[in-house]
Amino acid sequence: MATQALPLVRRRWLPRLRGAGWMAASAVAVLAGLVLVALLAPWLAPQDPDAVSLAESLNGPSAAHPLGTDQAGRDVLSRLIWGARISLLGPLGVVVGATLLGVTVGVVAAWRGGWVDAALSRMIELIFAFPGVLLAILLVAVLGAGLDSTVLALAIAYTPYMARITRGVALSERNRPYIRALELQGFAAWGIALRHLIPNIAPFVLAQASLCFGYAMIDLAGLSFLGFGVQPPRSDWGAMISEGQTALLQGMPLSALAPGAAIVTAVVAFSLLGEGIADHVRKAAR
Amino acid sequence: MAPQRRPDRRESPSPSTPFTTLSGPPQHQPRRYLLPQASVWSRPRRFAATVAVGSLLLAGCGGNPSSGGPSGAARDGGKAIDVTETTPAASGPLDRVTWAVQNEPASFDWIYNASFETGQIMANVCEGLLRLAPDMSLEPALAESVANPTPTTWVYRMRPGVRFHDGTALTAKDVVFSLTRHLDAKAGSFWAGAYANVSSVEETGPLEVTVTLKQPDALFNSYMSSPAGIVESEATVQAKGKAYGTPDGGVNCAGPFSLASWDKGQSITLARDDGYFDPKHRAKAKEVVFSFVRDPAAVVNGMLSGSIDGGWSLPSASLDRLSTGGQGTVYYGPSTQGFNAIVMNADGPLRDVRVRRALSMAIDRQGIIDAVLRGAGQPQRAPAVPGSWGYAKDVYRKAWDDLTITRRDLDAAKRLVREAGAPAEPITVATTTSEAELPVIGAEIQAAAKRIGLTVAIKNIPPDQYNGVYTDKKAREGIDLYLTSWGTDFPDPLQIYQYFQTGNLYNFSGFSDPAFDELMTEAARTGEPETRAELIASAQRIVVDRLIWIPLYTPYNTLFLNKRLSGCPASYVQLHYPWAADLGATA
Numbered sequence: 079m080a081t082q083a084l085p086l087v088r089r090r091w092l093p094r095l096r097g098a099g100w101m102a103a104s105a106v107a108v109l110a111g112l113v114l115v116a117l118l119a120p121w122l123a124p125q126d127p128d129a130v131s132l133a134e135s136l137n138g139p140s141a142a143h144p145l146g147t148d149q150a151g152r153d154v155l156s157r158l159i160w161g162a163r164i165s166l167l168g169p170l171g172v173v174v175g176a177t178l179l180g181v182t183v184g185v186v187a188a189w190r191g192g193w194v195d196a197a198l199s200r201m202i203e204l205i206f207a208f209p210g211v212l213l214a215i216l217l218v219a220v221l222g223a224g225l226d227s228t229v230l231a232l233a234i235a236y237t238p239y240m241a242r243i244t245r246g247v248a249l250s251e252r253n254r255p256y257i258r259a260l261e262l263q264g265f266a267a268w269g270i271a272l273r274h275l276i277p278n279i280a281p282f283v284l285a286q287a288s289l290c291f292g293y294a295m296i297d298l299a300g301l302s303f304l305g306f307g308v309q310p311p312r313s314d315w316g317a318m319i320s321e322g323q324t325a326l327l328q329g330m331p332l333s334a335l336a337p338g339a340a341i342v343t344a345v346v347a348f349s350l351l352g353e354g355i356a357d358h359v360r361k362a363a364r
Numbered sequence: 365m366a367p368q369r370r371p372d373r374r375e376s377p378s379p380s381t382p383f384t385t386l387s388g389p390p391q392h393q394p395r396r397y398l399l400p401q402a403s404v405w406s407r408p409r410r411f412a413a414t415v416a417v418g419s420l421l422l423a424g425c426g427g428n429p430s431s432g433g434p435s436g437a438a439r440d441g442g443k444a445i446d447v448t449e450t451t452p453a454a455s456g457p458l459d460r461v462t463w464a465v466q467n468e469p470a471s472f473d474w475i476y477n478a479s480f481e482t483g484q485i486m487a488n489v490c491e492g493l494l495r496l497a498p499d500m501s502l503e504p505a506l507a508e509s510v511a512n513p514t515p516t517t518w519v520y521r522m523r524p525g526v527r528f529h530d531g532t533a534l535t536a537k538d539v540v541f542s543l544t545r546h547l548d549a550k551a552g553s554f555w556a557g558a559y560a561n562v563s564s565v566e567e568t569g570p571l572e573v574t575v576t577l578k579q580p581d582a583l584f585n586s587y588m589s590s591p592a593g594i595v596e597s598e599a600t601v602q603a604k605g606k607a608y609g610t611p612d613g614g615v616n617c618a619g620p621f622s623l624a625s626w627d628k629g630q631s632i633t634l635a636r637d638d639g640y641f642d643p644k645h646r647a648k649a650k651e652v653v654f655s656f657v658r659d660p661a662a663v664v665n666g667m668l669s670g671s672i673d674g675g676w677s678l679p680s681a682s683l684d685r686l687s688t689g690g691q692g693t694v695y696y697g698p699s700t701q702g703f704n705a706i707v708m709n710a711d712g713p714l715r716d717v718r719v720r721r722a723l724s725m726a727i728d729r730q731g732i733i734d735a736v737l738r739g740a741g742q743p744q745r746a747p748a749v750p751g752s753w754g755y756a757k758d759v760y761r762k763a764w765d766d767l768t769i770t771r772r773d774l775d776a777a778k779r780l781v782r783e784a785g786a787p788a789e790p791i792t793v794a795t796t797t798s799e800a801e802l803p804v805i806g807a808e809i810q811a812a813a814k815r816i817g818l819t820v821a822i823k824n825i826p827p828d829q830y831n832g833v834y835t836d837k838k839a840r841e842g843i844d845l846y847l848t849s850w851g852t853d854f855p856d857p858l859q860i861y862q863y864f865q866t867g868n869l870y871n872f873s874g875f876s877d878p879a880f881d882e883l884m885t886e887a888a889r890t891g892e893p894e895t896r897a898e899l900i901a902s903a904q905r906i907v908v909d910r911l912i913w914i915p916l917y918t919p920y921n922t923l924f925l926n927k928r929l930s931g932c933p934a935s936y937v938q939l940h941y942p943w944a945a946d947l948g949a950t951a
Contacts, residue, residue, distance in 0.1 A: 128811075129811070130807050130808055130810070130811035132728055132731030132732060132734060132735040132804075132808060133731060133734075135734065135735035136735075149735055149736070149804045150735065150803075150804045150807040150808065151735065152807075215826075218826075219826070219829075222842075223823070223824050223825060223826075303797070304797060304826070305795075305796060305797035305798075305824040305825070305826065306824070306826070309821070309822055309823065309824055310795070310803060310806060310807060310810065310822040310824065311807065311810060311822070320797050320803075321803055323800065324679070324680070324681035324800045325681065326661070326681075327660065327661060327664060327679060327681035327682045327685065328681045328682075328684060328685070329684075329685065
């Protein structure tokens, strides 16, 4: 049976994003720039990011290497540009995974209530009690190091954050008259949830996902720093910081500072975007 | 066929040559000391003691177009590195020395002494029957003399008047107890392998102990310079029980320093023992404090600010700053350690020796030395490095010079790959980020493989798993090449080649060659140094030709001393020599 959305509630979140403020707009611009850099990496990078040239180890900035070279003689700028791909795709994978799992768990808990809600809530609390990075390290020990393992591990670790907020807003949404009306009309629960409830709680989920993106980026960078994440010769910004550690001691900070600055920029941008969305969602709710 | 055996010097008692090293294949836990990646520059230091050994080491590496210099000064972008066995002699006493160590020792019990940190501290507290001198020769410590009346008998006569730190006299009973403890399987000594051929340890006089072997074992006597030969008070070990060797129980040995305090997680303080038996090595410093500083940057900053007086195995990245910081001097000493890419899986993509040879010929060893060590090392040609040639150096040098398989030749490497056919599966090289040099070396091997048509996949694994490879077969799964520093505890190449014998615990790839085994067995029975060296050189040739280990480089031992300190050796003897006793004020 086809379901029909209620236009009033279904589209109400769209105007909110338009007024998210200049901070959020700046964040969107920065993030768009980073995404563009990642997409255009093959054309923007001046060198092969994986080309090892030990003779050029730890060279300072030059025309050929604007940010110098790392200890293996690789061009830091090129690695930074190519690294943007994995550095952005990794957190995206974490957030998408955590959102899918979290929204499912949250909506099911809110919809079914009773023992299902209690069981799912306890499960969420259990995962909450486990530090995300530790969970990731445990999972990496089982699955082996690599981007896939760390993304999967962090997606699981971030699921409670998404599930908790989803359950909270879904509970109040579940009791709204339009949901009752749809139920009385005989629509299937999954259809109502998919077509009406979830779109209406989407702004909250989006705000949380945006914040999680920044945190996931830091955690993934940390795991890459420890060697659990992306495997050489591919590199992300976290791995680049790890590779640049020894250069710091030699007074050649660029190979570590450049990826560090990129991470800070991206994380701040995502945080501002998340905060902006959250502010507007709260204002609209009032 | 093994070369003809020459007359064995051990067949007649020879008290006049008590420290002849012999051979044998005991096993022990390998020390995995990751030596510093020295970086370097020119320093106009020329000590009288700047050693012939350093020159010989470097000369031994001559002939390879990609190697460093042929003299005692290695090149680094036109700058020279002095390799020295010792630092200038100290001229006066000191009140206190603060030394940096990266990790806290797990135990001070000598039978568990197998870490770099524990070894360098304990060497000043607990003496053994023998010790390694700065020139890496064996010299007497607690033993006044050593005799080898039959190939299977070693007789150690103790110095009279030696006292433990608590003032009690050292007796032959203590020696028997200390040596026998390694034979106790329940105790789980890390050095039990050194006693694999020992049948009995007996008191044969008031200050005399006789060790009887099941079969000739030339390495046994050399092991007496390692923790396998340390002597501790039996009464103390019995009285302390499980607390022995811990921060609460401490130790009671006969070294130039006693263990004054152990502040858990912070530091260990040694105090000078004024009753130390050897006037030549009586400590000049009243107190030596070993601070546990995990972060290399903190160590470097401490050295540059003067709050840390010295340290061994310096991070390579810090050497330029330390040498130009004006607070002290970085010294480079000869070492018995080498850095190798060890074949873990002989059935995988490296099963064809031509592929292994091709990979070896493609690696830019000098590039690694320049980028990772900043020039402070030499390309390596065989698992046993020049620093481990404790005897018959001419034989070993000639054998070394004849080894060309590690010489870089991309065209020949490509030809070999074409002949053998590139393996379908990638060669997996294990690295870990906890050791700064490994990712760079891994990247170079990956790039080298690509240049000749091979594919290398890097597998980054956590530090614990990385070190677990030595003992856990499961940890080796999925690894084709393993990067590690490995060397000998004393200058005898036989020690490292025993790991290639059929069935050896550390023969990870399952290498087996009857001719090699025969040469090693023969070498173990041969006391005459030249003949033994020839046998070992022949065995070495087999190992190198088969490239079970792909030798990469041999780094120098690095040491930083604040400008107010001097006197200790710079060679790689800090684990088996009471080096802190020699530290004193500069002139």
